[in-house]
Amino acid sequence: MSLVKYKSKRNFSETTEPEAGKSVQGKHVFVVQRHHATQLHYDFRLEIDGVLKSWAIPKGPSLNPGDKRLAMQVEDHPYDYKDFQGTIPQGNYGAGTVYIWDKGTFELIHPGNKTFDKEALQEIKDGDLKVILKGRKLKGEFALVHMKGRGENAWLLIKHKDKYATDEYNSEDYTPQRVKDAGIRYKAAEKKVAAKGGKH
Template sequence: MTPKKDAKKDARAPGKGDRLAEYRSRRDAGRTPEPVPEERALPHGDDDTFVVQEHHASSLHWDLRFERDGVLVSWAVPKGLPWSPETNHLAVHTEDHPLEYATFEGDIPRGEYGGGAVHIWDRGTYETEKWSEREVKVVLHGSRVSGRYVLFRTRGRNWMIHRMDPPADPGAEPLPESLPPMRASERSRLPRDGTAWAFEFAWDGRRLLAYVEGGRARFTGDGGRAADGPARLGSRLGAALGARPALLDGEVAVLEGRETYLIFDVLHLDGRPLLDVPYRERRETLDGLGLSGPLWQTAPWYPGEGGAVREAARARDLPGVVAKRLDSRYEPGGESDAWRLVPSRRR
């Protein structure tokens, strides 16, 4: 590894101008809570601090910033830092930020540049292996991200970021490209041993699986083929999960006059497939995600309360209930007796 003090010989010279001029020109210190230092001699640190901020602006992205020559040299990374060397992510070089920004968290007012919530996603120290106008190689030491990364310029402000080390979590698995949903078998009666089952409402909606990664979501339908979700659902649901990759199962139904994605299962989370995990544990994991928003809701489930759920479904004029065995695994693409669709009205 090249010592840091030698690598600085390749660094971009700070120049005689005000390196924060562009930053100041975009911000009104009277309107934004962001630090806007006055024009003066820049403070100098040890050139070894980095921060990653999750920025819920018009589109979710992550801001990667390195302390360098008295400022924070910055890139906006729309999909976050890659966890594996198999994938490169776009990184857009942005204006230098003041050192004080390394501790900034807060809400930038709507209408201001970069309006939206900013949270610190990770921070720590870094070592420089190379720093030039076209390539930056660093070793990160954070609490959530660590390892060797390289940023390389492609065109204009557009760069790419590549992980040079093996995957941070060797056991992590990517989301599947497509997964046909599990289907319930039709029955006329509720299961006899209600304590072994949980019960959900049948919403009579459109089945939709959501593949959420890097703050975005794509969808597949009944047959596992690509499908469209309600307008803006993908970006908003992606923002709700942030950097956590997840595969969700649910259906789009009309509630109070609005299309709503009702989520009733989680099949993959944080690099771990959950198909073989019992239904009860999957539902508890899903509840723990706290997914509730303007276009989506976590659907309720009721262990051992089949009769009451069926009566409630009848009162709400819903078509029925779905009984699911508490110990059942998820069976993609198949109709299973572990899930049973029971009409709300007795035939």
């Protein structure tokens, strides 16, 4: 899959975000990164066909089946992005703090007769991707469903009713306070620098 769009948005002489990376055969990883940028959101990434298919979730993922979380599909990210956390400098795309909120492996609920990647890509094309997450925080069955009539990038992330489901869930409750504080400090410093018309 092409990473042209991803690379075109970034200046790798300034940001430590990875440029590439090769997936490990037989393993399919997922990662959720809490991204305190202009707007706080969570980036949900699934390794498919050698890259990380990515969705930005404004309210964060939930284990409550009643929470249908908006998930906006964004450009593919390189495989090595699964390990990235830290600070994206001011003036760069996505400037802010990134924290690996959860990570693990995933499977398809319906493997089908095709290879893993082909089946997953077909489900995405059909607008209905169903996976089993095996993370530290996110566990069990989830569905990514495309929202018809809302544009090609608008999806919903929905938890299935299983033994891991819960009645209430807030991603921020499972984020360390030090991570929250770091994001707040960064944004405050960014505002001060922006007011002076300079850069960090």
